[in-house]
Amino acid sequence: MGRKDRGGSVGTPATVALTRAGISYAVRAYEHDPAAESFGLEAAEALGVEPGRVFKTLLVDTGSGLAVGIVPVDRSLDLKAVASALGVKKVTMADPVAAERSSGYVVGGISPIGQKRALPTVVDATAESHSTVLVSGGRRGLDLELSPADLVAVTGAVVAPIAR
Numbered sequence: 001m002g003r004k005d006r007g008g009s010v011g012t013p014a015t016v017a018l019t020r021a022g023i024s025y026a027v028r029a030y031e032h033d034p035a036a037e038s039f040g041l042e043a044a045e046a047l048g049v050e051p052g053r054v055f056k057t058l059l060v061d062t063g064s065g066l067a068v069g070i071v072p073v074d075r076s077l078d079l080k081a082v083a084s085a086l087g088v089k090k091v092t093m094a095d096p097v098a099a100e101r102s103s104g105y106v107v108g109g110i111s112p113i114g115q116k117r118a119l120p121t122v123v124d125a126t127a128e129s130h131s132t133v134l135v136s137g138g139r140r141g142l143d144l145e146l147s148p149a150d151l152v153a154v155t156g157a158v159v160a161p162i163a164r
Contacts, residue, residue, distance in 0.1 A: 012138030013104060013114030018146070021154050025146040028134060032141030039108040040073025043134065043143050054134045054143065055127065055151075057112045059094035059102065059119070062086060066094050066102050068121040068155070070112050070135065075124070075163035085122045085160035109139040112155050121157035123148070128159060 018025050030046035032039075044051040051074035058069045058077050069082045083091045096107045104116035112121060112135055127133050127148040135151065137144040152159060 012111065012142070013116075014111040014136075014138040014144060015114075017114035018144065018150075018154060023146060023150045023154055025144045025150070026132075027137065028143040028145050029137075030141055030143075038073065039136075039140060043136075044073055047134070047143065049134060052126065053130050053132070055112075055124070057110045057136055059099040059110065060091040061094045061098070062088045062091050062120075064088075066098065066117075066119050067091065068112055068115075068119050068157075069124075069162055070121065070127070070151070070155075070157070071124045071163040072126055075126075078162055078164040081160065081162040081164070082122055085158055085162055086120055105136070105138055106140070109136055109142070111136040111138040111144070112151070112157075113144070114138060118156065121155040122162050123152055123155070123157045123159050124163040125159050125161045126163060127151065 036042035040056040044054040052072045054073045055070045056073045069077045134143040134145045
């Protein structure tokens with residue numbers, strides 16, 4: 001893969017964090033359509049990648065703080081499963097304003113990598129069945145492709161079946 005950027009300079013907290021960690025990744029940019037209803041499915045289609053390899057970053061509220069769930073864009077986050085993986089009774093979806101404030105990214109472009117605050121993170125187990133996965137690079141229209149093992153390492157995540 002390498003750190004090749006197609007189409008100009010891309011610098012987001014996510015790319016900076018990956019470069020600093022010495023993790024190999026590929027920048028996958030596409031023209032974002034503001035009318036798109038699903039940012040993740042839009043990315044999969046625009047990049048010609050099956051939706052099961054493109055993962056969305058969702059923030060949840062544990063009652064005592066925020067946490068991150070990373071699931072394929074064609075699936076939903078199972079709140080009971082992510083709560084169990086985090087060792088808490090229950091979680092709710094985080095308020096979008098709180099998610100943006102905590103992560104430093106805008107909704108639809110929240111990367112699991114390079115967030116302002118390191119949060120407990122869970123990656124869906126299906127990620128491990130792919131040689132590479134794509135996650136948001138920190139803005140709409142920008143994805144980063146990397147190995148699931150590197151995603152887990154750079155985010156300090158646990159892996160569990162959290163998608164439904």
